[in-house]
Amino acid sequence: MKTVAQVFTAGIEAGLQLRLSRVARQELEAVTAIMESTSLTDASDTRCNDLFCKDGTLSTAALYNLTMSATDPGCSFFTFIWKNRAPSKVQFFGWLMVQERVQCKANLLKKSIVDNDTCEVCANAREDTNHIFFQCSFACEFWRTIGVDPSNAFAAEPWNLAWPATTPLTHRSTFALLCFWQVWKHRNGVVFREEAPSLQQLVQRCRDEARAWRCRFKREDESVCNSCLYLLLWGKRQEALHCPPKDAENDKEQQLPVQI
């Protein structure tokens, strides 16, 4: 590790690896210009950084806020993906989804990893990100089962999904990520474990996951989580009922579409 004085004496180019890229050459010119206009003294070092606390230590909170200010609200999906109660692995999956970078067959075909890009759930279309989550006949049936219209939905803008008016706005992105995550896991079951597509099973898994995520909410938000669970229990029926009966979760007569 060299000191600043040693670099000034030897010259900055002595410590660089050739060949420099175009950007590196531009940066070298900028640094050289700064060095030429700078003279070192024997005085003690003075460290200057806006992220330092008064005692001279680095504040990670300031660093975090600076990083966040660079992306929020500049990034269209920042709030939807990161400001919710979903587990971090599901948030990361959502981050890939909105950028259409999930390992769908269309993306794998581009990398020559698979021989075709046909959807293995419906076997009827090219499997890209939008197809998996909104255009596949299976996915469409799932969304309609829980009362969501997938007609004009896009994976890159999941916040525009047309939820029933009765669905609470609070934590809606958490619930949406839960559904996307389960649709993706169901798709993987079909592709990798040769499971038969099952709408009933998918809804059941969403319901189980929603129950498991209850502990992720603050006590005052439990009603929101319950609303999401009711949506999974009844789907469109909730719109007509507005208020589900007390034994909602024990309703043995819930009508889910048959397996497709």
Ligand SMILES: [Zn+2]
């Ligand atoms: Zn399909």
